[in-house]
Amino acid sequence: LLWIFLCVGSALLGAWLIRPIFNKWQNNPTITTVESTNYPVWNIYFPAVTICSNNKVTRSRFNQAIKKKPWIDLTNHTLFNQNRSLEPEEVEKSIFESVVNVLTRIVHLDGELGILDNQTEKEQFIYKHLKNEVPKLLKQTMQSCRSLAILCIWQGQITNCSDLFDIRQTDAGYCCSFNTINVNEQL
Secondary structure, eight states, rough: OOHHHHHHHHHHHHEEEHHHOOEEEEEEHOOOSSOSSSOOOGGGSSSSSOOSOOSSSOHHHHHHHSSSSSTHHHHHHHHSSSEEEEEEEEHHHHHHHHHHHHHHHOOOSSOSSSOTTTTHHHHHHHHHTTTHHHHHHHHHHHHHHHHHHEEEETTTEEEEHHHHHEEEEETTEEEEEESSSOOHEEE
């Protein structure tokens, strides 16, 4: 008997709360109209095509990037080169492994580590001191749009892929996007 009373009471209360909203919708319905059908298709930014490489870091570009500031400073840091006893190739490999591990843990490029457990001292150092540089490094070391899209044909013409694709930050990292609104136009 109690359950019947609660169910009926809840239904009546729900109907009483919905009634003003329903009356407002009845008196002022939403009407959608088309202003003009004369709108050029090329002004519509759809569909956008985004291509992301599975390889987020290109080794050759990474090797070039770590030879510049602020990454070059890691080669002299005692954490990466204990007592200056390691060969340059070994130091470079150690830095590469640590930075790649940090890169793979960055979630949505917002600067937070996704998985904090099993982090080495080197990875903690990179994250603590260079976390603002990590997304920049990821963008510098990504596979170029030119090498990702080998042949592009647009409107029946062979076109340089670099002219069609722009680099965009996505949930999957930095990717090559085509037919998107420019970042400046979005603001």
